[in-house]
Amino acid sequence: MRSKKIIVDIFIPCFVDQLYPETGFNMVKILEHLGCEVHYNPNQTCCGQPAFNAGFFDEAKDVAVKFLKDFSTPNRYVVSPSASCVGMVCNSYSRLFDSTSYVLDYKRVKQNTYEFTEFLTKILGVTSVPGAALDAKVTYHDSCSGLRECKIKEGPRALLNNVKGLELVELKDSETCCGFGGTFAVKFEPISVGMAEQKVLNAIDTGASVIVSTDVSCLMHMEGYIKHNKLPIKTMHICDVLASGL
Incomplete structure (x- = not known):
């Protein structure tokens, strides 16, 4: 190329x-x-x-x-x-x-x-990965580090919007923390779980089947809540989404 x-x-x-x-x-x-x-x-x-x-x-x-x-x-x-x-x-x-x-x-x-x-x-100046394909409705979670420390917001959305078969829907309060925060999840477990619950339920309300983010730490936290409560949604890192179909 x-x-x-x-x-x-x-x-x-x-x-x-x-x-x-x-x-x-x-x-x-x-x-x-x-x-x-x-x-x-x-x-x-x-x-x-x-x-x-x-x-x-x-x-x-x-x-x-x-x-x-x-x-x-x-x-x-x-x-x-x-x-x-x-x-x-x-x-x-x-x-x-x-x-x-x-x-x-x-x-x-x-x-x-x-x-x-x-x-x-x-x-690289890339907003589309040739060959990327995923037949799914997804919603995107802005991680605290991605949004606030790295100032990343539009780039991941542009990449997702150019995945064949993928429908991106916006998440209510997408910029709100998922509740992980490293040791925060251990020291303040009830608050952390409550924040994960809010984030996951907002994602389900969009009708999406997948929550996508740039951080596996956020996704791991939400995945734990999803599996514990047997909820009809899953998580995927954006790398895994963009590699689909390649």
Whole structure:
């Protein structure tokens, strides 16, 4: 599709690696389908977000330093199927590395790190994945990290609207949190479950059969509520949607 391939390093978050590996494989499939050369560093681990959000900043910095070293290739895009992790790297790392010897490394990585749909729409200039097809009515959940940290809103919707057979319907209060929030779901379980209930019931009210998002953490949380209550809807990461039919 291009005279010169764009080289991409992929970062696979903990949730994807351990619980939804097919989402990572589907991201690779799409990137290669669009003409990218994809590289995976098997030494990669975590971005440090769990420790950071829990207030363990020294531990988070240790993990974040490893991230900078794992993705140290100059002028190489870093793409991840998680707005949450990208938000951590592009925003929260400043609290760890400003006024330190790592500040230049951090700024270089920040400049090159993108959430998957952001990379497709802003860097590749793609709003349609050729061959993508899914016969389903879906609704889209704006994750807090995607919307507020990465400023992602229109890109995923444009990509979904160009999937053959797919009907996208807007979700009431789509910008409201699903209730996961990492350790929030553990510390404040009743509130977290109530927020998931509201989000899922709003999705069912649209008549959609699938809830789609950029973050598997949100989807995992809602999926847990759906399965526990045996509700007639399911969740899919946008990578899995766009890879359908390829």
